[in-house]
Amino acid sequence: MATTVSDIINIVNSDIGDDSNDRISESDRINAITEATAWLQEELGNDHQKKIHSFEYTNIKHQYRLDDTIPDLVNATDLRLDVDQHAKSFVFKSASEVIQDVQNGVSENSFSIDRFNGKSYLVINYPSSANSETIHSMDSTDDWGVDDDADSLTTDIKEVKQGSASLMFNVDVSKSVNDKATIKSTSAITPSDLTAYDDLAYYFLWVYIPDAVDITSVDLVWGTDSSNYWTDTATTDTYGLSLSNGWNLLEFDWSASSMIGSPDASTVSYYEMSINYSGTQVDDTGFRFDDLHISLTKNMKFHYTSYHVGTDDSGVDLLAFNATTNVPFFSNQYDQYKFAVAHKASSSIFSDLRLFDESDRKLMKAKDAVNKYKRLFPSHKRHESGGFKVSGLNFN
Numbered sequence: 001m002a003t004t005v006s007d008i009i010n011i012v013n014s015d016i017g018d019d020s021n022d023r024i025s026e027s028d029r030i031n032a033i034t035e036a037t038a039w040l041q042e043e044l045g046n047d048h049q050k051k052i053h054s055f056e057y058t059n060i061k062h063q064y065r066l067d068d069t070i071p072d073l074v075n076a077t078d079l080r081l082d083v084d085q086h087a088k089s090f091v092f093k094s095a096s097e098v099i100q101d102v103q104n105g106v107s108e109n110s111f112s113i114d115r116f117n118g119k120s121y122l123v124i125n126y127p128s129s130a131n132s133e134t135i136h137s138m139d140s141t142d143d144w145g146v147d148d149d150a151d152s153l154t155t156d157i158k159e160v161k162q163g164s165a166s167l168m169f170n171v172d173v174s175k176s177v178n179d180k181a182t183i184k185s186t187s188a189i190t191p192s193d194l195t196a197y198d199d200l201a202y203y204f205l206w207v208y209i210p211d212a213v214d215i216t217s218v219d220l221v222w223g224t225d226s227s228n229y230w231t232d233t234a235t236t237d238t239y240g241l242s243l244s245n246g247w248n249l250l251e252f253d254w255s256a257s258s259m260i261g262s263p264d265a266s267t268v269s270y271y272e273m274s275i276n277y278s279g280t281q282v283d284d285t286g287f288r289f290d291d292l293h294i295s296l297t298k299n300m301k302f303h304y305t306s307y308h309v310g311t312d313d314s315g316v317d318l319l320a321f322n323a324t325t326n327v328p329f330f331s332n333q334y335d336q337y338k339f340a341v342a343h344k345a346s347s348s349i350f351s352d353l354r355l356f357d358e359s360d361r362k363l364m365k366a367k368d369a370v371n372k373y374k375r376l377f378p379s380h381k382r383h384e385s386g387g388f389k390v391s392g393l394n395f396n
Helices: 005-016 026-044 095-104 337-352 356-376
Strands: 050-057 063-065 073-081 110-116 119-125 132-136 144-148 150-156 166-171 180-185 202-209 215-225 228-234 246-253 258-260 270-277 284-295 298-306
Touching: 005 026, 005 337, 026 337, 026 356, 073 110, 073 119, 095 110, 095 119, 144 150, 150 180, 150 284, 166 180, 202 215, 202 270, 215 246, 228 246, 228 270, 270 284, 337 356
Parallel strands: none
Antiparallel strands: 050 298, 063 119, 073 298, 110 119, 132 284, 144 180, 150 166, 166 284, 180 270, 202 246, 202 284, 215 228, 215 270, 228 258
16 A cells, blocks of 8 residues: 555654644645655665666767656666666766767766756767668768759868768758758769668768758658658757757657658668758858768666655656645655654754754654665665766767
């Protein structure tokens, strides 16, 4: 039977010797239990607060945004591959060390959490065996031509993401009525047999935007020819952020693409890349494409500690309790935690009532209980290995 906030309130009432709402309302009790549960989580950091987030890893992409998918992230506890590959372990390092490992081709598997600009990212170095291939380095214009509003295609050796050059072009909005600028292949692109990637892989493409105010999306087309192809659209960068001025790494999911005609995955030699914009777009110069890759993925499981204090009676995660029927995170895992939570909540209530001696005694009981729990269930908080920090590194 699940432990609920109501069960903890009963212990609190016994601790404070008062089950009325004369001095302490039900809302006050619930708030104190929320605070006490959060305190318990900070003290313990063990598997009873652990959750698992599954995602697809590709060796083209080494940073994975977490704040939009795991808003309750506190700390990392582990990173694992699928069940049949658990023997491969990952070392937890600082984000700068993992980034340097990626750049230097270090073979050690490692990961970290990087937080900046109000967002959090899982950073991974894993020389994956997942297949990936360069479709085109875009160091030359030999295989490419312009369409729609694209104009003046050339190569640029200054703004480059990979290789020796990127494809650079301008936008002349008077060329067509299509509100897009397209670069398309004019000769067969190899490798063409992508059967192993069919409906499984992601394409990755670097796109440089001189002014992103009116840019709405980027399309990628791949297929047998201009009548038989797949197409997918990116409206954000690979991290879910808005398209911005400068370089943007975009991803295109084969499994989510639309199929036009009857393309054959064994003869994929035709490509189009289109930058779409609103009707207010004006002529502009210096758009670029670079480094078109395709990659298979590996399933990974990120283990982390959560700061959700529990759930409501429908199973919805909660950052704060709001009803006596709410279920704390430890329910049916180790229900004895309820005593430490009740003692800490009682300590807070006594403190609010200016009964500081009673508050101190209940806080001591709560701490004694937590110390016993720590001996039973050691913390699984990950600490960085290695002894150096490197600042100012990034993948771009």
